[in-house]
Amino acid sequence: MSAYLDHASTTPLHPAAKAALLTALDDGWADPARLYREGRRARMLLDAARETVAGVLGARADEVSFSASGTAAAHLAVLGAAAGRRRAGDLVLVSAVEHSSVLHAADQHERAGGRTRQVPVDGLGRVRLDACAPPPGTALVSVQHANHEVGTVQPVAAVATAAHAAGVPLHTDAAMTVGRIPVDLGALGADLLTASGHKFGGPAGVGILVVRSGTRWANPMPADERELGRAAGFPNLPAIVATATALHARAAELAAERHRLGALTAELRARLPELVADVEVLGDPDPAGRLPHLVAFSCLYVAGEALLGELDRAGIAVSSGSSCTSDALTPSHVLVAMGALSHGNVRVSFGRDSSSADLAALLDVLPGAVAGIRERAGAVGL
Amino acid sequence: MSEPPVIEAQSAGGQAPDLTVDSLGRRCPLPIIDLAKRIGEVPVGGTVELLADDPAAAPDVSAWCRLRGHELLATRDLPAGQAFLVRRTS
Numbered sequence: 001m002s003a004y005l006d007h008a009s010t011t012p013l014h015p016a017a018k019a020a021l022l023t024a025l026d027d028g029w030a031d032p033a034r035l036y037r038e039g040r041r042a043r044m045l046l047d048a049a050r051e052t053v054a055g056v057l058g059a060r061a062d063e064v065s066f067s068a069s070g071t072a073a074a075h076l077a078v079l080g081a082a083a084g085r086r087r088a089g090d091l092v093l094v095s096a097v098e099h100s101s102v103l104h105a106a107d108q109h110e111r112a113g114g115r116t117r118q119v120p121v122d123g124l125g126r127v128r129l130d131a132c133a134p135p136p137g138t139a140l141v142s143v144q145h146a147n148h149e150v151g152t153v154q155p156v157a158a159v160a161t162a163a164h165a166a167g168v169p170l171h172t173d174a175a176m177t178v179g180r181i182p183v184d185l186g187a188l189g190a191d192l193l194t195a196s197g198h199k200f201g202g203p204a205g206v207g208i209l210v211v212r213s214g215t216r217w218a219n220p221m222p223a224d225e226r227e228l229g230r231a232a233g234f235p236n237l238p239a240i241v242a243t244a245t246a247l248h249a250r251a252a253e254l255a256a257e258r259h260r261l262g263a264l265t266a267e268l269r270a271r272l273p274e275l276v277a278d279v280e281v282l283g284d285p286d287p288a289g290r291l292p293h294l295v296a297f298s299c300l301y302v303a304g305e306a307l308l309g310e311l312d313r314a315g316i317a318v319s320s321g322s323s324c325t326s327d328a329l330t331p332s333h334v335l336v337a338m339g340a341l342s343h344g345n346v347r348v349s350f351g352r353d354s355s356s357a358d359l360a361a362l363l364d365v366l367p368g369a370v371a372g373i374r375e376r377a378g379a380v381g382l
Numbered sequence: 383m384s385e386p387p388v389i390e391a392q393s394a395g396g397q398a399p400d401l402t403v404d405s406l407g408r409r410c411p412l413p414i415i416d417l418a419k420r421i422g423e424v425p426v427g428g429t430v431e432l433l434a435d436d437p438a439a440a441p442d443v444s445a446w447c448r449l450r451g452h453e454l455l456a457t458r459d460l461p462a463g464q465a466f467l468v469r470r471t472s
Contacts, residue, residue, distance in 0.1 A: 280449065300449065301415050323410060323438040331410075331438040341445040342438045343411040377411075382418035 002315030003358035007351030008148060008176065008294050009319055013242075014201030014352070020245035021203060024238035032237060033225065042237055049244035053208060056251050057193065058184040065209045065230040066240045070175045070196025071101040073207030076220065076230060077171045077192040078105035081140040082114060084216035085169070089137035090114040095127045095154070096337035097147050102173050103333070106142075119143070124284045125152040125338045132159045134168040145174040145183065145193075149321050149334040149347055150283035151294035153177075160189030169215050175199050176291060178208065179250040181258065191215040200250050201352070202243030205236050253352060261350045262292035264359050268348060272297055275367045280341050293350040296321070298335070299370050301379035302344030310369035311346075316362055321345045344370075399431035399467060400424040406463055410438035414446050421452065421470050428470050429455065435463025443468070 013021070028045045030038035047061070054061040067073040082092055094106050096118040106116040119131045125147050134141055141163040146153045156172050163170045169191035177183050178193075179200020185193060192215060197206035209230055211217045217230075224232045266287065272279050278300035284290040299307065304322025311318055319325075321332030322345040331342035348362065374380055403420045405413035413434035421430050432443060440457065443466045447454045453469040 278449070280445075298445075300446070301411050301418070303409075303411055323436070329409075329437065331441055336441045339441070339445060339448070341449065342441045343414065377415055379411075379415045379418070382415065 001357065001361040001364075002317075003354075003361040004317045005348045005350065005354070005358060005362060006317045006319050007354065008199075008347065008349035010198050010204070011201055011351040012353065013203060014246040014249055016249040017202050017242040017246035021238050021242035024241035028237040028241055031234065045241050046235065046237055049240045052244040052248050054210075056183075056247050057178065057208075057210060058186050059193075059210050060213065062228060063210050063212055065211070065227040066235055066243075067207035067209050067227070067231040068205060068233070068236070070194060070199065070207040072231070073194035073196070073209040074099065074101035074173055074175075075105045075108075076209055077173075077194045077211070078102055078140065078142055079109060079220035080211070080217045080230070081169055081171060081192055081215070082109050083218040083220045085139040086218075088167075088216075089139045091135065091138045092116045093119055093132070093134055093138055093141045095119045095121060095143045097121050097125055097127075097149075097152075097334045098142060098144055099148055099173055099175065102142050102144070102171075114139070121337050123339055124289070125150045125282070125334060125340075126284070126289070127154055127159065129155060129158055129162065133162045134166045136166075138163075138166065138168045140171060141168055142171040142173070145172045145177040145188070146181075146291050147283075147334060148176050149332055150296040150338070150340075151176075151291035152283045153289055153291065156188045156190060160191075164189070176294075179247050180254070180291065180293060182251075182254055185210065185212065192217070197239070197243035197246065201246040203239045206239045206243040207231075208243075250352075257352060258292045261354065262287055264350050264354065264356065265290075265292060265295045268295045268359060268363075271363055275363060276370050279370075282335075282338070282340050293354075294347065295349075296345065296347045298322075298341040299344035299346070300341060301377060301382060302370055302373050303377075304343060304345050306373045307344060307346060307369060310373065311362075311365060314361075314365040314369070316365060318362075319347045319349075321347065400428040402431045402433065405432060405434040405436075405439070407435065410436045410442055412436075413439050414442050417443065417446065417466075417468065418450075421468065424470050426470055426472060430468050430470065432466045432468065433460065433463060434466070435460075439466070440464060 171192040178195035304320040305324035
């Protein structure tokens, strides 16, 4: 029995998004910047999508821009906030477990002459609040809403309070949470938020960039008049409409899904140590401190690549932060920052179509796959 | 799979290890498996030095010591890779 259990990488198009996409391909092909009828119709669709996204996230419509991807949105948020606050400081504070898009933007900031500093995390992957207070000369603090590899939810509101006490804005990469758990900008206190449409059932090619009004931000890229001057180029209107539709549909599904998927992850976390010897389940054991749909674990003496291969042959798709599964052959910076075992790592993430049958398929195959790999490596009884 | 050769004991952290395990050129998790296989050759309280150049060795030696209750005493850089000095505690 096959099971797609990598919904944190990407998830199938939401049925409502698919319907909206097909309609918008017919209705929303024109240039929304033009004033004739077709253009006005496209403009109305774009404005409605912006209103929808703003409404779900608790933002104002003029605070929301659509970019070409979640990665592009994170780049614009980090580099734009740093550029807007150049006079206030040149230090960008990022957590050690940010997504590569944020870390790459921080690298770019450093290459351009700025400074960056990483905030360490504890063994659960949670940022250490005592290290989040921005020193003088800080332009921006960037801390994700939840971690993409182990699912730990970050104390974003507390980080925002610490940042604001020093007069520093906060960016939160909410790619793992928007459309997955309720996200309210007011409660988070973030000044900038970014997300990615394909992570919650929209099509690929749409990033969400929220810049709260009053936040200093300067476009780090050549700008035009599109997307309130924040993301240049002709917008992918049908995909944007579909993304907004997916987010709206997801908002209505979250409460029931949290309960349903939370039960699957709780069962997986409980069964793993019973079924697999020497397995380290990662992240926060407290359901309140982690995403309801994601579980990561590491199996001692097991090559992650071999394990992913065994599971794939059984029709089970998961991802891994182990070095042998990365192009650069380096272990995941998240696992290293947590002090977690980096080899034999597996991330299981459920989605809206996941069922207990998917979990059963995984649990049916995993123990034998791990045991077989250990046996072939001569790593039995160690 | 051939056993990694034992090479001559050398100084690490001002202390000669009781055993050196050479896992240079071996990819993770093999260095950790090598270490786990050989640590029983030294008495409790004795030390093993693991030589490894896989980028995952540093976090994984540390995590393995935590999981198994052994003590990572010192890490030093080699011309290529690192040497990890581990004390067997049980």
